[in-house]
Amino acid sequence: MEKVTIATVARRAGVSRQTVSNVLNTPDVVREETRERVREAIAELGYRVNQAARQMRTGRSRLIAVRIEPANDGINGSVLDRFLHGLTDAAGLAGYRVMLYTAAGDDDEIATYEELLSAYDLDAFVLTSTHHGDPRTSWLAGRDIPFVTFGRPWGAPDTHSWVDVDNASGTTAATERLLATGHRRIGFLGWPAGSGVGDARREGWARALGAAHLLGSSAGVEDGVDTGAAAARGLLAAEPDTTALVCASDSLALGALEAAREMGRDCAVIGFDDTAVARAIGLTSVSQPLAEAAGRCMDLLRELLDGRAPSAPTHVLLPPSLVLRQTA
Amino acid sequence: MEKVTIATVARRAGVSRQTVSNVLNTPDVVREETRERVREAIAELGYRVNQAARQMRTGRSRLIAVRIEPANDGINGSVLDRFLHGLTDAAGLAGYRVMLYTAAGDDDEIATYEELLSAYDLDAFVLTSTHHGDPRTSWLAGRDIPFVTFGRPWGAPDTHSWVDVDNASGTTAATERLLATGHRRIGFLGWPAGSGVGDARREGWARALGAAHLLGSSAGVEDGVDTGAAAARGLLAAEPDTTALVCASDSLALGALEAAREMGRDCAVIGFDDTAVARAIGLTSVSQPLAEAAGRCMDLLRELLDGRAPSAPTHVLLPPSLVLRQTA
DNA sequence: TTGTAGGCGTTATCAA
DNA sequence: TTGATAACGCCTACAA
Numbered sequence: 296m297e298k299v300t301i302a303t304v305a306r307r308a309g310v311s312r313q314t315v316s317n318v319l320n321t322p323d324v325v326r327e328e329t330r331e332r333v334r335e336a337i338a339e340l341g342y343r344v345n346q347a348a349r350q351m352r353t354g355r356s357r358l359i360a361v362r363i364e365p366a367n368d369g370i371n372g373s374v375l376d377r378f379l380h381g382l383t384d385a386a387g388l389a390g391y392r393v394m395l396y397t398a399a400g401d402d403d404e405i406a407t408y409e410e411l412l413s414a415y416d417l418d419a420f421v422l423t424s425t426h427h428g429d430p431r432t433s434w435l436a437g438r439d440i441p442f443v444t445f446g447r448p449w450g451a452p453d454t455h456s457w458v459d460v461d462n463a464s465g466t467t468a469a470t471e472r473l474l475a476t477g478h479r480r481i482g483f484l485g486w487p488a489g490s491g492v493g494d495a496r497r498e499g500w501a502r503a504l505g506a507a508h509l510l511g512s513s514a515g516v517e518d519g520v521d522t523g524a525a526a527a528r529g530l531l532a533a534e535p536d537t538t539a540l541v542c543a544s545d546s547l548a549l550g551a552l553e554a555a556r557e558m559g560r561d562c563a564v565i566g567f568d569d570t571a572v573a574r575a576i577g578l579t580s581v582s583q584p585l586a587e588a589a590g591r592c593m594d595l596l597r598e599l600l601d602g603r604a605p606s607a608p609t610h611v612l613l614p615p616s617l618v619l620r621q622t623a
Numbered sequence: 624m625e626k627v628t629i630a631t632v633a634r635r636a637g638v639s640r641q642t643v644s645n646v647l648n649t650p651d652v653v654r655e656e657t658r659e660r661v662r663e664a665i666a667e668l669g670y671r672v673n674q675a676a677r678q679m680r681t682g683r684s685r686l687i688a689v690r691i692e693p694a695n696d697g698i699n700g701s702v703l704d705r706f707l708h709g710l711t712d713a714a715g716l717a718g719y720r721v722m723l724y725t726a727a728g729d730d731d732e733i734a735t736y737e738e739l740l741s742a743y744d745l746d747a748f749v750l751t752s753t754h755h756g757d758p759r760t761s762w763l764a765g766r767d768i769p770f771v772t773f774g775r776p777w778g779a780p781d782t783h784s785w786v787d788v789d790n791a792s793g794t795t796a797a798t799e800r801l802l803a804t805g806h807r808r809i810g811f812l813g814w815p816a817g818s819g820v821g822d823a824r825r826e827g828w829a830r831a832l833g834a835a836h837l838l839g840s841s842a843g844v845e846d847g848v849d850t851g852a853a854a855a856r857g858l859l860a861a862e863p864d865t866t867a868l869v870c871a872s873d874s875l876a877l878g879a880l881e882a883a884r885e886m887g888r889d890c891a892v893i894g895f896d897d898t899a900v901a902r903a904i905g906l907t908s909v910s911q912p913l914a915e916a917a918g919r920c921m922d923l924l925r926e927l928l929d930g931r932a933p934s935a936p937t938h939v940l941l942p943p944s945l946v947l948r949q950t951a
Numbered sequence: 952t953t954g955t956a957g958g959c960g961t962t963a964t965c966a967a
Numbered sequence: 968t969t970g971a972t973a974a975c976g977c978c979t980a981c982a983a
Contacts, residue, residue, distance in 0.1 A: 299741075300960055311970045316962055326968060343741040347684070348960035350675040351975045358722075363708050373899070376704040380691050383723045392743070394686075395711045395721040413627075413671040415720070520903050549903055571701065572900045575848050575877055628976055639954045644978060654952060676976030679959045 299342045308336035319344060356416040359386055359596065360394045362404060364424065373570055374585065375423060378445060381589030382421060389597055391418070401430050408435065419596050425449060425457075427491070441599040443592045447610070449491035456595045456608040458588050462492055465581035465615035466499030469541045469565040472579075472617055474507055478539040478563060482530050483513035484523060484551055485543035496543045496567060512537070516547075523550025524557075531560055539563035539623065545570045548578055552622065563623040577621035584613050627670045636664035647672060684744040687714055687924065688722045690732060692752065701898055702913065703751060706773060709917030710749060717925055719746070729758050740768065747924050753777060753785075755819075769927040771920045775938070777819040784923045784936040786916050790820055791827030793909035793943035797869045797893040798831035800907075800945055806867040806891060810858045811841035812851060812879055813871035824871045824895060840865070844875075851878025852885075859888055867891035867951065873898045876906055880950065891951040905949035912941050 297303075305312045310333060317325050318333040325333070336342075350356045361382060364375055383393045396411065398404035408431075411417045418441065422431055425446035435442045436455055444457040466483075473481050483500045486493035497513060504511050512534055514526040523542065527550055531537055540555075540562060542548035548566030555562035566573050569582035591611045598609070633640045638657060645653050646661040653661070664670075678684045689710060692703055711721045724739065726732035736759075739745045746769065750759055753774035763770045764783055772785040794811075801809050811828045814821035825841060832839050840862055842854040851870065855878055859865055868883075868890060870876035876894030883890035894901050897910035919939045926937070 298960095301962095302960080312960090313962080313970060314968085317969085320962075324968075329968080341737075341741075343738065345679075345744070345960055346742050347675045347678040347744060348975090349962075351673075351679060351960080351977090352962045354975085356675070363711050365705075365708055373701050373704065376701065377693075379723070380693055380725060383691050383725050387725065392739075393723040395707070395723060397708060397711050397715065409669075410671065411720075413669075414674050416673075416675060546903060570899065572903050575874060575900050626976095629978095630976080640977085641954060641979095642952085645953085648978075652952075657952080673976055676959090677978075679961090679976080680978040682959085 299340045300345070301342070304333065304336045304340055304342050307340060308333045350416055354416060355418055355600075357391050358394050358415060358417050359391050359419050359421060360396055360411050360417050361421045362398055362423065363395045364397075374568055374583065377585040378423065378589050381586035382592060384586070385590045385593035389593055391593075391596075404431060405434050408440070412440065418600055419443070421445060421592050421596070427451075441596060443595045443599070445588055445592055447491070453610065454608060456599070456610065458591045458595065458611040458613065460583045460588060461612045461614050462495035463499030463502065465567060465583075465617075466496045466541055466543075467503040468499075468615070468617045469567075469579075469581055469623075470500045470503035472619070473539045473541070473563055473565070473623060474503065474509075476563070476623070479509060480534065480537045481509070481511050481539045481541060482534065482537050483511060483541050483543075484526055484530065484547045485513060485515050486518060487515040493543055500541045518544050518546050520546050520550045520553070523547035524554045525550070527551035527554035528558065531555065531558055531562065537562070540565070542566050544568060545573045545578060545580055548573070548580070548622075549576070552576075552578070565617070565623045569618050573618070573620070579620045579623040580618055581615045582618045583615050588613055627668045628673070629670075632661065632664045632668055632670050635668060636661045678744055682744060683746055683928075685719050686722050686743060686745050687719050687747050687749060688724055688739050688745050689749045690726055690751065691723045692725075702896055702911065705913040706751065706917050709914035710920060712914070713918040713921035717921055719921075719924075732759060733762050736763065736768070746928055747771070749773060749920055749924070755779075769924060771923045771927070773916055773920055775819070781938065782936060784927070784938065786919045786923065786939040786941065788911045788916060789940045789942050790823035791830065793895065793911075793945075794824045794827030794869055794871075795831040796827075796943070796945045797895075797907075797909055797951075798828045800947070801867045801869070801891055801893070801951060802831065802835055802837075804891070804951070807837060808862065808865045809837070809839050809867045809869060810862065810865045811839060811869050811871075812854055812858065812875045813841060813843050814846060815843040821871055828869045846872050846874050848874050848878045848881070851875035852882045853878070855879035855882035856886065859883065859886055859890065865890070868893070870894050872896060873901045873906060873908055876901070876908070876950075877904070880904075880906070893945070893951045897946050901946070901948070907948045907951040908946055909943045910946045911943050916941055 301312045301315045304315045315333055318330050386393050396407050398407050420442040422444040425444045427450045447457050447459045485497045514530050516522040516526045540551045545566035545568050548564050551564045566578050566580040569580040573580040629640045629643045632643045643661055646658050714721050724735050726735050748770040750772040753772045755778045775785050775787045813825045842858050844850040844854045868879045873894035873896050876892050879892045894906050894908040897908040901908040
């Protein structure tokens with residue numbers, strides 16, 4: 296298979312290279328008849344624009360970079376995986392490709408930005424795992440590099456576009472489900488105060504209980520099955536009439552189930568993230584719409600990249616959904 | 624920040640552009656003193672070669688493509704995730720970058736190859752999830768496109784390089800562990816015969832038992848927690864003296880644990896893949912060395928890409944390891 | 952050992 | 968509406 300360039304197409308269609316380029320990039324400037332002839336030639340020859348050459352002229356690569364993190368030590372690791380798949384799909388539909396990189400910490404990641412930008416002319420970045428005092432966003436913003444975060448900028452000003460999942464509404468839905476099935480004493484098993492996500496999840500539970508004029512106790516521990524089990528034991532022992540637990544993660548929920556079983560307590564449990572573990576053991580869990588989140592990230596990116604960016608940054612908050620299984 | 628090109632560096636170092644290029648690509652041809660001067664200029668200016676320009680000249684992109692699959696409906700989905708992370712790391716070290724794509728089936732994937740090759744000049748592909756009658760390898764091989772598979776070519780001739788994990792040795796190790804801890808009646812819970820991976824895992828168990836002059840029963844069912852539980856119930860009921868079960872997956876193992884608990888049987892269980900679920904519930908499991916597999920894939924790719932490919936394709940078979948937890 | 956010339960495939964500019 | 972020309976940054980061939 297010979298290399299088919301714009302010149303091959305031009306020859307076949309009997310026009311100049313420039314006309315072919317116009318058909319590709321500004322079709323409306325070419326006479327209809329010519330346009331058709333060129334399109335036929337393109338189809339017959341199976342021509343595809345060469346990104347490298349285009350990139351050299353335009354300075355744009357149609358490449359988007361995302362960091363792939365080490366599969367978290369645990370149970371919640373597949374979240375990024377699913378997001379990545381969705382992003383790759385959405386990017387492909389928009390004519391972009393996703394490039395992966397790894398980084399050991401924020402500074403290393405910023406060094407990687409420099410490398411990717413100067414070597415590959417990356418068009419944009421999608422950041423995940425945003426956190427308090429995140430230096431990455433200000434670095435990118437300071438250089439006017441298009442980016443979107445999946446996760447809101449905790450504690451920082453909302454100066455860029457982001458997509459996030461409404462954590463509070465997830466635990467609210469979980470709590471309401473438990474209320475609807477007759478539970479009246481519903482505890483919350485979460486993380487220590489201070490993490491944006493964790494606080495939001497606790498808040499959602501508290502709000503739903505408040506709306507029903509009920510009270511509930513909560514515990515905050517580091518994420519993990521064992522820590523969850525220990526905390527649940529404490530909670531259940533202190534509150535003999537607690538019949539349900541809303542948890543900030545599937546790990547904690549798994550621990551809670553263990554504790555309840557050991558104690559011979561009948562206790563409904565709802566986790567968060569709908570991980571493989573939840574699916575495997577039949578744990579009812581709050582599921583994040585990851586494919587949609589990825590799609591929205593791509594939408595925002597396209598706005599940025601096509602120059603038709605809105606004057607103000609856009610923020611998208613997606614509602615999670617409750618996946619009912621055996622535990623609640 | 625101005626754009627720094629090879630010309631900027633040349634000016635700064637007081638040499639020609641060609642000399643800079645030589646320092647980059649064939650350093651040994653440049654006098655030491657000149658080389659140093661150029662290197663200093665490069666460092667001072669923060670120069671980085673522009674991949675697009677290089678690619679236009681050389682036809683090589685330093686890009687490697689991998690398909691990201693939808694997070695499997697189950698418990699074993701994180702395997703690809705960890706492999707991807709390892710591959711991204713290894714590629715980065717070797718000066719390559721990983722590009723992602725999705726595909727709905729083999730034919731769609733082949734269409735994507737064409738697109739990626741002609742548009743982005745991809746240097747190589749890493750294929751995962753090889754299977755019987757896989758059309759992808761022959762397509763790539765027929766066009767002399769460098770590729771490596773993670774997973775051997777089941778049922779097809781070994782005409783390309785691949786990396787795989789020695790499944791049989793994994794279940795052998797699991798079985799030997801059980802033998803060493805005193806178990807004498809050890810069953811196997813696997814998949815229906817016919818899948819290369821599943822057959823190998825069963826074979827490893829049978830081999831270890833044979834070496835100890837023991838016998839054991841096995842069952843073959845579709846992967847899943849419920850199917851595993853049902854099969855384990857059958858196995859344990861039929862063989863009252865069975866005290867341990869080696870399983871072809873963590874899903875099956877989870878089912879086996881459930882069954883044993885229900886039946887009040889004390890039964891050691893070992894799973895396969897060391898998934899998040901295994902870590903979460905303390906399941907002893909056979910772990911695939913995914914980071915190493917990724918590194919070896921990259922090594923093979925480099926051989927192919929550097930033209931120093933061995934005359935015959937290379938095959939790498941890596942031993943998995945047993946991760947001991949509470950269940951065995 | 953170093954420098955000069957040309958071209959990779961595309962698009963922007965400008966002229967026809 | 969179409970076409971000629973130059974330029975993006977780099978590398979290979981060849982000349983000095």
